[in-house]
Amino acid sequence: TAHLMAQAIKRLYPQALLTIGPAIKEGFYYDIDFQKHDISKNDFAAIEKMMKQISLENHPIIREEVSYQKAKEIFANNPYKIVLLEKHKEEVISIYHQGEFFDLCRGGHLLKTSLMKHFKLLKISGSYFQSNAKNQTLTRIYGTSFFQKQALIDHLQLLEERKQRDHKRLNKELDLFMFSKEVGLGLPFLLPKGATLRRIVERYIVDKELSYEYHHVYTPIMTNTELYRISGHLEHYAENMFPVMRLESGEQLVLRPMNCPHHMIIYKKTPRSYKELPFRIAELGMMHRFEKSGAVSGLQRV
Known part of the structure; x- marks a missing residue:
């Protein structure tokens, strides 16, 4: 479904440059350089509408194996793909395409776009190309997809429940932990209530492990x-x-x-x-x- 989203984005924003779009545990994401466009969650409805249109077009999803040189020709207008290809000069490159859309991917994939019907774009964040802060800042869009509509509904409900239990949200109410720029990024202080919770969890873990x-x-x-x-x-x-x-x-x-x-x-x-x-x-x-x-x-x- 990451490719379905990427194809929809390319139709809506032809100047956008795609980087990578892997499947993850509960869905997928794609890192994209939108160049001059500022994208927000407000744009999700238009992207999802285009995704549904591509799904209805019922494009076959075709896998091809090409040489490094051929792959460079296909992605000549995308400098990010060229960088990614550099690691695979001596390999056969696998490419998937559906309609006018081509992308690098190992696969496997579904047989046609019409099999992707129940999906939802979830959130947007920033990222760096190849996870290097010295590289270009990209826009990462997350989504999820299911074969059955009810499975998607159930998953979205689960995500909403997780938001209510999110430790960052609870921290605002309970004052569990804090950070300080004077100490350093990513170095937490556990405050009294947070320390109490930690002791409770540690005692449970130790007792359970000792029992084993x-x-x-x-x-x-x-x-x-x-x-x-x-x-x-x-x-x-x-x-x-x-x-x-x-x-x-x-x-x-x-x-x-x-x-x-x-x-x-x-x-x-x-x-x-x-x-x-x-x-x-x-x-x-x-x-x-x-x-x-x-x-x-x-x-x-x-």
Whole structure:
């Protein structure tokens, strides 16, 4: 349905430049450079109307495999697609098209646009091309889609219920947490009521895990980089870690983004037997991750 929305947007805003439009857990989104147009939720009705029109046109959805050079020709007027294609020079490129609309996609897809009938555009936000704050700011439009009308109605009702339970909304009423620019973005203070809620949740978690024979531990919030080199995190996860701290002694420390390597150190402290398996370790640990701009909403990573 992301392609259906993108096709509708291109009809309404021919100068818009499409970037990526993946499926996500409960729907889809598309990141778009609208250039000179300012888009808001007020435009959703027109976009949805065009989506319904394209659905009624009943275009077959066709998959093609083309060379890198052919793909560059097709998307020559979209610099974002050209950048995305650069990573796939040696590969066969898969393209889907429906009517006049073409897009890069691995698939799979439905067979025709008429199968997409029950959808809703939900919200709009900003994003960066390739999640890099140094790149162009884009407009991200979220939506959801279902095969049955009632399933869509039920889902929209669920989303409304979630809004009523949203922790950012509850915080305004209950004064649970706060942030301070003097301390830093994404670094929350839990206020007395928030701290009380945390204790209640922690006690529940610990009691539940102990009932499943977990061993509760506490481990350091930082570690020598050698541990993460051995685990592979330093090679594959470095961009999500805070910068390394280099000490005068030559030792290099880093704030931990996860605790599993520490737990492996505990596990290998003593010779083990297969008879001890499963050996469960748990920790109410504090993690530090170098999140990209916009990845945190309230107390949640999004």
